[in-house]
Amino acid sequence: MQQTLNTTLLIIGGGPGGYVAAIRAGQLGISTILVEGQALGGTCLNIGCIPSKALIHVAEQFQQTRHHSQGSALGINVSAPTLDIGKSVEWKDGIVDRLTTGVAALLRKHKVQVIHGWARVIDGKTVEIEGADTRIQCEHLLLASGSKSVNLPMLPIGGPIISSTEALAPEALPKRLIVVGGGYIGLELGIAYRKLGAEVSVVEAQERILPAYDAELTQPVLESVKQLGIKLYLKHSVEGFDAATHSLQVRDPNGDSLQLETDQVLVAVGRKPNTQGWNLEALNLEMNGSAIRIDQRCQTSMRNVWAIGDLAGEPMLAHRAMAQGEMVAELIAGQHREFNPTAIAAVCFTDPELVVVGKTPDEAKAAGLDCIVSSFPFAANGRAMTLESKSGFVRVVARRDNHLIVGWQAVGVGVSELSTAFGQSLEMGARLEDIAGTIHAHPTLGEAVQEAALRALGHALHL
Secondary structure, eight states: OOEEEEEEEEEEOOSHHHHHHHHHHHHTTOOEEEEESSOTTHHHHHHSHHHHHHHHHHHHHHHHHHHHHTOOTTSOOOOOOOOOHHHHHHHHHHHHHHHHHHHHHHHHHTTOEEEESOEEEEETTEEEETTTTEEEEEEEEEEOOOEEEOOBTTBOSBTTEEOHHHHTSOSSOOSEEEEEOOSHHHHHHHHHHHHTTOEEEEEESSSSSSTTSOHHHHHHHHHHHHHHTOEEEETOEEEEEETTTTEEEEEOTTSOEEEEEOSEEEEOOOEEEOOSSSOGGGGOOOEETTEEOOOTTOBOSSTTEEEOGGGGOSSOOHHHHHHHHHHHHHHHTTOOOOOOOSOOOEEEOSSSEEEEEEOOHHHHHHTTOOEEEEEEEGGGOHHHHHTTOOOOEEEEEEETTTOBEEEEEEEETTGGGGHHHHHHHHHTTOBHHHHHTSOOOSSSTTHHHHHHHHHHTTOOSOO
């Protein structure tokens, strides 16, 4: 006999958006049920952000140790290291397990009922759990099913063809790896695999790597990629994989066909909203391309049906989903909120790292803004020198008329940690004088932020 549960809020998806919405709803005393078919934490915690950063850290440590085994300028010498990738994966899985266990504990603490199973939408107030003889009736339905990897028809996942999921849990490292896609996912993993000892090639259809970022910002990454010995096949299109010869077939810009021999092919050409397989079409919601159309309160075209995160399209960022989830819970509790951030930081964990917050120089120009653009190189920053990382810079974009800062970009070691300061300055409406007049601790990478603002005002101190 089918059991029926009743709740105020039903959330489909336990990723960063869904579980944060559930925790906030629980804090606000809203009766909440969260349905998740796989592990809590979604792609981000289990097969995305967290495990990729763990693998990147392993790769960096291994490369540094190898560097010291060849005699380093720091005077540190060690014997040649070996890598137990099984142990590395075990360590990575331990971090994931601690985080997902923590999420489960927080949901319990805030009295959120978690149902493990696959949701199937019946209508805007009703969801069934497949194979569980459970039906849930709700006042508010929050859709947070996330996104999934885009597959290429000519490269079906299986055997030597892998996605980022398999790349983050290797049983053994391939001798040769070809990455299809030169965006942030492909490059983050490609660089990590190269540092772990694999021969890596990247095939990208566009004319440069990281095409979503501007050329000046990606130049230090391009130099690093070449220095690491990663081969780039730019403006090359993929045609298929020949299992007999273990070679990827690609076409070069002249239309000639090439055979690239490899042990594995990592397909990393992007992600798309996860709209299939749970009867979303029953709601007949207005769509925005492949994503669900939402307003500034994350409401869909159906009353009391909400959508957040990757399901609602770009930018597909975990921190955006979290902020939206928190807001929706507060709206359901009767608070007045709108999702209207000045900027959302995008971070790329390549070597070196990239950060973009707000408008780039090109975007400011396209918006008709007359802006000052100023950058300060890490080559003139003492802390960067002590980290053996002098490549890269901090760049500020500010209106010429009133010096209001409209964008920050940075490329360099550890610049992901500057994203918070960048975001805060934009949200608080800071001007160049505010940043220039704030005393920044010495020696830190953050001094380059102050120096970029000073330079925009015409008086950088250390350049």
